[in-house]
Amino acid sequence: MFKFPRRAGAPYRLSLRRLALWAGAALLASCSWMERQPPVPVEERGGATPSGTAASPASPASAASAPVPAPPGTLERPRARWVPATFNELPGWGQDRVAEVWPALRLSCGSAALASLAEAWGSVCSQSRQFYPADDAQARQWLEQRFKVYRVESLEGDPAGLATGYFEPLVEASRKPTRHRKVPLYAPPADLGQRKPYWTRQELDSLPAAQAGLKGREIAYVEDPLDALVLQVQGSGRVRVAEPDGSVRLQRLAFAAHNDQPYRSVGRWLIDQGELAAGEASWPAIKDWLKRNPKRLNEALWQNPRTVFFREEPLPDPALGPKGAQGVPLTPGRSIAVDPQSMPYGTPVWLDTTEPLSTKPLQRLVMAQDTGGAIVGAVRADYFWGWGDEAENQAGRMKQPLRAWVLWPK
Template identity: 60%
Template sequence: MPWTLAPRRHRVAAAIAAAALAACTSVPLPPERPAPVEDARPAHPPAPPDAGVERPRSRWIPADWGELPGWNEDRVAEVWPALRASCGRPARGWAEVCARAMLEPPADDGAAREWLARWLQPWRVESPDGQTEGLATGYFEPLVEAQRQPRGAFRVPLHGLPTPGAMPKPGWTRQQLDTLPAARAALRGREIAWVADPLDALLLQVQGSGRLALTEPDGSRRLVRLAFAGHNEQPYKSVGRWLVERGEMTLDTASWPAIRAWARRNPQRVQEMLWANPRVVFFREEPLPDPSVGPRGAQGVPLVPGRSIAVDAGSIPYGTPVWLDTTEPLSATPLRRLVVAQDTGSAIVGAVRADYFWGWGEEAEAQAGRMKQPLRLWVLWPRGLRPQ
């Protein structure tokens, strides 16, 4: 999530991925379509000759496979776990394709390309006024050291939802929750854990979820996940933009590493910066039995590093495969790959807009914090099904 913009999606209720996938297998398979496999290559029949489809925030234009830059270079078989997970909550008209995605897993990238071209049709996504270039940003799942009880440097609390009725509507601002006795009382006893750095707490709130390397009172350690539970109904204000407006950095240089560096240089102003964002996010603790499973996005399925994106749902429905044409952060290295729209966020607004999920760990944090790249994208939609 870019630090000059607004925060990550707010996670939906829990869903078990295996059960979601099993739902796909309950869809009866219709007779095989007549299109031969050899036609399912980039030189197969062209898109239907119409003027495209208008969606609430975008326009889709039928395209040919040859328009997708780098289509033959991506390891497209890697998208199958994300695609099959989304099939647990398929969009209208996707039942047949989802059933086949479950029962016909590709053996390699070539077979995956043939399968996709056989059953899906590319559409170029553009804005209602015809703009084809937009913005790609990145997000990740933070990993933060935490203590179950406040001790030593670990004095910054992470809270669960306040007791119902304990806060006004909208709720108290971040500054009020730090300073007003009545506001502080509303969160007393709702502490999940404590972290040492207030910027780590802000990072978890902006990303909307995270992992805690948690030390229990008896000294034992375990890894848990913090999932989004709600917020105080105050508007989000970017601390990155706050710094830009005060001349501390520019829009081009604003990033999470730059914000941390500024905080180290200006410890006496950190509280002022934090109070510039009135929104506070509340969490719930979840077990993390399998660290290889990502957090759930707005579609309700686990995100897959490098194969899941957040989108504006008014432009692209959840569960839709999307071809990205962008570059990696701070370089001209092409980032062209097939991903699945599985998430959203309050900053992810517009037709050609994607937030790329990098995963977790230090490299994911570095890449996500610096990603603000030009973007073009195409969606893949079931053949013969006109998008709604």
């Protein structure tokens, strides 16, 4: 999903995967964003999050640290443990507009992931489809009557984690190359399966033999190479395409394939070059550096050998984001990417964090509907901001401390 002009999950993740929708983190770095890709295996799809490949403070236990005894009633997950808690322990529970989560909850209930958990979720999902909360108080009461609360911790008992953000890019494009729009976005090359690994990004940009497979696979053209990079890092995005007949169409470019090359962070490279400090490698800072150093643009872009190819998809409901790893559309402000070994897809999650570069609380109920290669650890969330300039700015700067609780049917 950036505007980096801004995931995605698997098959669509297929995941968005996108792999958008995702993935998580991190565009470019260990403090950077990583590419969201399709889901079928969840590879590295670091999604669009500024956190980069860095795992959260609550990442899986190392061989040197043994899990501490869990309190009574604790539920064990492969990479986390859920400790019994109460709704009264949720910071800001009474202030969130929880009724806003209902569309995302219903989407999750319609997924295969929850259908396979019919014993636990069957009744709750059936009731959620028939219940339309009149206000937030009624929605809270409904949830409190049907769910138990668990605090999420690492296997060592650490409740601290990391929240990052991602978004869906919106890019202006033309169906044919123009004076200003000359950077092509490609469908998978016809010979993609004939060469393993496929050509690198640099080879595709510079070698005639590599470019032969791309001939005729152009979907659209954008003005800025950074627009193309952001779409590839996010794994999908929205494009406003100018057609040859003068009409303009808004549609989505979804992840279709990549060139089987490893993802390398441009942000990490800039840090190693001494161009950015580790704490400065947000997407806006990376974007600014590239614009100030146009002669080094290819040098920077070629540090990442991976290239993503797309497929066109209609955009029937502009209010919904790309599909995440759960296979359902993401909802701005109410969907997150998680480590499914910590929190299963479809799980309602209460976040206690802050907005980027501020102490303003971000405490709200969201749905675990996506994942990413950089989204690893017990208390780890990649928050989907949506699309547009504000979503890009927020997602690109988000790297906040996090505590999380899950809601699970009684």
